[in-house]
Amino acid sequence: MNLPRSCRRRQALGAAIALALLATQSAPAHAAGTYPDKPVRLVVAFAAGGLTDILARTLAQALSQRLGQPVVVENKTGAGGIIGTSLVAKAPADGYTLLLSTPAPLTAYLALYKRLPYDPRTDLRPVSDIAMARTVLAVNPSVPARTVAELIAYGKQNPGKLRMGSWGQGTLAHTIQAYMAKTYGIDIMHVPYKGESLMTTDLLAGQVNVTVGSVTMLQPYFASGKLHPLAVTGTNRAKRLPDVPTFAEAGYADPSYRVVSPMTLLVPARTPQAIVDRLGKEVSKLVNSEPLGAQIEAMGAEPVGNLPDQAEAGYKALLPVMLKLTADTGVTLD
Template sequence: MTTTSSRARPAGLARRPVVQALGLALATVSLGAQAQGQAAADFPSKPIRIVVTYAPGGLTDSMARVLADKMSKSMGVPVLVENKPGAAGIIGTDYVAKSPPDGYTISLALSNAIYTNQFIYPKLPYNPNKDISFIYKLANGPAMLVVHNSVPAKNLEEFKTWLKANPGKINYGSYGIGSYPHMVTEYIGKQLGVPMSHAVYKGEAPMVQDLLSGQIQFAFGSPAVMKPHFETGKLRPIAVTSNKRFATLPDLPTFGEQGWNDKPYGLMGWFGFIGPAGIPKPILDKLAAETRKAMADPDIQTRFVNFGYEAVTDSSPEAHEAEYKRNVGYWKELVQISGAKME
């Protein structure tokens, strides 16, 4: 007769290591949540950096400095502006995307860094869908279609007639391959079957100089830069890309008001605060609340309008991200239609 001396382990003893492990995991999560909550409660406790992806002295830099001054006074810590220009905003955006997600390093970004760079640059070092936190959309940037005064057009219908009468003879300008002015003009040309020559400039200012001299016949540009030349009669506005007329040019109709209702004519670039992915929600919300407080100031709003932009006073992390997800497909399509590509 064979017997065994093994003794069955009580069920409670078998479960104990599992229960202990689960308890340890829950405790770790709880401590992590408490630490995160404490960090949010203490935020901000040191200087905040706003990274601007363009050189000092431009409109983006000016916006950042205006907001930094306002937010610093409200938050009780220095809010510093740091310029990291280059590569269509890629250098600065990548720097922010790889920064610690603690809310102390954010960027005042242009929408191209988030919307279109991912479709134009095959080796983009950051992924907007995974590496970015959306904080607050500060302003919309409507663009105006503007012609040299030699162009016999005062509205979109006359502009269309002029384009179709001059295939292959028209030069237009933009401030970069893959910029909205480049892509929307290529869209117009393909819709009308009119080939045009594209002149690329390193910024809006040199583009406007060639527009004034007649080297190019038309371009899309910002109200702040273009408007002074309407008063001299050297340039003429045709339409604005927005769902409403621009405050400083109330007599200039939108594309939609003139019957051009395709989605590309209603798209607008934006300026907004973004940060690295993973910023705790309480800190995101606090940054957004402080930004909203600054944007409610009538003086700030007036400055943005004078810069040529539509100030946004009711944004939030959720609204900012939702708009990105809603529109990114349209921007992808516009990039594909234009053929914009950079190595």
């Protein structure tokens, strides 16, 4: 049957629209199938030289080989990690902008700030926990304390003389500083830095005299006596510091001292599942094999390399713990 010309036009237009919709719907799958076909950038929200930066550059080099495209590390510092984290949260969800983050911008900041330019629960998605960063309470030799108890006693007897450096607001060092000040009635000044390497420089010089910093950054100065370790966070001793007790072994089993910090790789929340799975699979293989796993251990961290669903479950479990610890300190920043 011959249709009127107007009907044939409507049919042709309908077919064209259907084809366009089909192409649009299949685009993410096609993009995921060819991913990546250009360089990938890995954002670090802290200054160069700290554990997050060192780990990111080590991961980027190995991941470049697995993906067949350069993975370029970019340090986007400022506001304790908020600037870099916000950049990734608002980036196109195409797998070409990644974030390696410590827990603070993803957890504690929800309690510290009334408003953030992003919501880590809905704007970002975990791909893999690369490693657990082990941290250690350490002092400059000018502080006459070699145990946690001696540090607390010194702080009580010398109000205002303890200056605790951290690599930013809301970090574990800041949380512990506020917790110790409130719990033991110690006047401890918190001094935030844009990165851990800057903080370590001032710790060695005595500008700040106590910190909770990564084993990676501080361990080289223990043997020489330039710094003294007092206790490590977590439920077990750090492999790189087998002679240093945990806080619990030192007599302080408070929840604040049991927290360890996952270093998590994330992408914008709407990144296609196929890309998330690809990244998670590649990262997991790398972290759980040589040489990357050994390199992470040499940094003083503990390799994890879990898959996206495991990393997401870990985040959901950590979030209420960090929110409570942060809220218990009573600290707010705006």
